[in-house]
Amino acid sequence: MRSVIPDYLSEAVGRVESDASGQLADYIPELAAADPERLGAVFATVDGEVYGAGDVDTEFTIQSISKPFAYALALADRGFDPVLAKVGVEPSGEAFNHISLESDTGRPFNPMINAGAITTHSLAGAEGLTPTERVERVVRGLSAFAGRELRLDEAVCVSEMEHANRNLAIAYMLRGYGILAEDPRAVVEGYTRQCSVLVTARDLAMMAATLANRGVNPLSGERVVGERVVRQVLSVMSTCGMYDAAGDWATQVGIPAKSGVAGGLIGALPGQIGIATFSPRLDAHGNSVRGVSLFERFSSDMGLHVMDVPPAARAIVRSNHVVGDGPNAVRVFELQGGIGFAGAERVVRETVNTAPEEVRVVLDLSRVYAIDDVARRMVLEVVRRLTLDGHEMYLVDPESILPDPDPGDGGRVTVVRDVEHAVMA
Numbered sequence: 001m002r003s004v005i006p007d008y009l010s011e012a013v014g015r016v017e018s019d020a021s022g023q024l025a026d027y028i029p030e031l032a033a034a035d036p037e038r039l040g041a042v043f044a045t046v047d048g049e050v051y052g053a054g055d056v057d058t059e060f061t062i063q064s065i066s067k068p069f070a071y072a073l074a075l076a077d078r079g080f081d082p083v084l085a086k087v088g089v090e091p092s093g094e095a096f097n098h099i100s101l102e103s104d105t106g107r108p109f110n111p112m113i114n115a116g117a118i119t120t121h122s123l124a125g126a127e128g129l130t131p132t133e134r135v136e137r138v139v140r141g142l143s144a145f146a147g148r149e150l151r152l153d154e155a156v157c158v159s160e161m162e163h164a165n166r167n168l169a170i171a172y173m174l175r176g177y178g179i180l181a182e183d184p185r186a187v188v189e190g191y192t193r194q195c196s197v198l199v200t201a202r203d204l205a206m207m208a209a210t211l212a213n214r215g216v217n218p219l220s221g222e223r224v225v226g227e228r229v230v231r232q233v234l235s236v237m238s239t240c241g242m243y244d245a246a247g248d249w250a251t252q253v254g255i256p257a258k259s260g261v262a263g264g265l266i267g268a269l270p271g272q273i274g275i276a277t278f279s280p281r282l283d284a285h286g287n288s289v290r291g292v293s294l295f296e297r298f299s300s301d302m303g304l305h306v307m308d309v310p311p312a313a314r315a316i317v318r319s320n321h322v323v324g325d326g327p328n329a330v331r332v333f334e335l336q337g338g339i340g341f342a343g344a345e346r347v348v349r350e351t352v353n354t355a356p357e358e359v360r361v362v363l364d365l366s367r368v369y370a371i372d373d374v375a376r377r378m379v380l381e382v383v384r385r386l387t388l389d390g391h392e393m394y395l396v397d398p399e400s401i402l403p404d405p406d407p408g409d410g411g412r413v414t415v416v417r418d419v420e421h422a423v424m425a
């Protein structure tokens with residue numbers, strides 16, 4: 001049997017193919033020379049499977065899609081406080097190259113508009129790097145996200161620098177406010193080099209998948225940045241990634257995303273997939289026209305909106321029953337699924353409401369596939385409190401979903417392989 005995903009992608013790409021609306025970015029002359037007909041889409045799963053249709057291996061410049069990744073590098077290299085002191089996280093509702101800063105602090109509103117991205121570039125790498133070393137750090141970092149060594153398009157870089165007056169004006173203003181500590185021209189040059197990194201839709205999907213996979217590249221296995229950094233970056237992408245179209249995007253597509261003026265567009269769906277599209281004609285916001293259509297399709301066809309509400313935690317307690325009778329009776333709470341806060345609350349409520357009369361109580365975790373940190377602590381607290389109430393507590397946990405269970409102060413628990421072992425105990 002052939003996989004259904006490439007067929008789906010080809011069909012989706014085919015459906016938007018004839019849409020010739022939008023314009024090539026022409027404020028960077030070299031970009032105006034791009035082939036407007038190029039069109040590709042790629043899905044990369046968090047375990048490294050890649051599916052594509054159309055022009056998935058055509059190189060183009062990353063442009064603004066470099067911004068979330070450079071922001072990730074700055075946060076990882078300098079820490080949160082120094083970066084947040086210089087760049088905010090508020091959506092500006094303005095175009096990507098809008099010349100504005102927060103009135104009280106002088107900070108750029110967020111790292112996705114040019115003012116914020118120019119500042120972020122200056123914060124990547126250790127303090128005191130030369131401009132060349134900083135560009136090297138950024139290119140190396142972007143390459144780690146992509147899982148292959150990326151290079152620059154010198155022609156696009158030179159072309160953009162020749163028409164960079166607006167970004168230079170922004171950088172001089174940032175220098176005036178003390179946000180940039182270095183020569184504004186050198187920073188804009190570095191930022192422009194960062195925007196000129198060549199990528200394919202395949203690379204971009206892998207970069208997005210690295211975010212979706214909590215900062216670990218699914219193919220190379222390299223941890224590029226930490227989980228806390230990824231959360232910050234995805235949050236900012238979801239509120240600011242599509243500039244002044246961010247609200248439309250959030251409601252209709254609902255995937256943390258970032259666009260670039262060369263026609264690339266990425267989306268990262270936490271825990272699931274990285275998506276990338278490439279189609280150079282842009283709408284009035286500077287977002288790829290056919291890219292936006294494809295994402296709208298993907299989101300509705302496959303239910304990828306992050307605000308779609310997951311199934312309720314109700315089913316976490318699969319059963320609550322007694323095995324055996326008389327003094328040998330054992331109370332069994334059989335749990336299932338992935339347990340987070342709301343699931344653990346169901347466990348707490350079920351045990352409280354049952355107020356078991358049986359001395360022996362079993363929490364059967366053999367059908368649980370994941371338990372997060374808060375749920376783990378809540379379940380262990382249930383164990384501790386039931387011990388204090390005089391119960392003998394057992395955990396059935398054949399796959400060590402809850403390793404080293406220590407209920408703490410006065411709690412005691414015996415881990416057994418199956419319910420029979422608790423009944424026989």
Ligand code: GLN
Nearest residue numbers: 063064096114195260261
């Ligand atoms: N290098 C471009 C610029 O700074 C990036 C803009 C974009 O992709 N939206 O103008």
